[in-house]
Amino acid sequence: MFTIVHRIATTEPAEKVLDALTTIDGLADWWTTDVSGSASAGGISAFRFGENGGFDIAVTSVAPDHVGWHVVDGPAEWIGTDIDWRITRDGDYNVVLFEHRGWREQAEFMYHCSTKWAVFLQSLKALVETGTGAPAPRDVQISNWH
């Protein structure tokens, strides 16, 4: 199994990060504007990216320092994978440690998703710091795969 990992940090309150991860309005402001369902523990959120399809994600855990997701539908490579968000403290900073675990192959699509996650984490950081993220469809394009 292979894992995508990322780290960002902000001096903004951890509650703002948690809000962006656990509410539909928050998720719409940094990942994709086309999101519906429930982002609370036990809920399922449906994220869509126009012609590029999307993901259905079950929220397995919500705590002040952790949000856990399990992918239940989407591209074959994503189904059954887990996404973890841990929020830790480092001095004046709230740190977000991101893991997307359970990739069965280090396929080219995983390379793309790793870079794209970094783009969306920058969008999340911008959202909590400035009030404006860059969710799809106005996300930063990195390649022919968007």
Place this chain on the structure above:
Amino acid sequence: MFTIVHRIATTEPAEKVLDALTTIDGLADWWTTDVSGSASAGGISAFRFGENGGFDIAVTSVAPDHVGWHVVDGPAEWIGTDIDWRITRDGDYNVVLFEHRGWREQAEFMYHCSTKWAVFLQSLKALVETGTGAPAPRDVQISNWH
């Protein structure tokens, strides 16, 4: 061992990507302005990031579709690791497949470097597409670790 992977693509010529990876002037325009040494096969390049230190990297391979680096000095986590740049073609796009291999631990510093590599790959893409990248010290900051 753990690996950081990324993927970007551009419609600009592969030669521009190769030039940005294999010349000191090119590297200075997207990774760090403080780079010296030789970026050709068999050479060693010294990359510095002000008070954050830097890396000495041996160039192990240069070909039209591949550049190989081996880290010979820098943070303990980086020493002995390998960085591979593969350039492939997908329709109208030249694709850059990036691997940073040989991480002995999935430590928090690896999470940071994964996100930071994505930031610098965006800088590389901007350089070949617009003529202007965002190398250190004017790189995009992602956290308290820069």
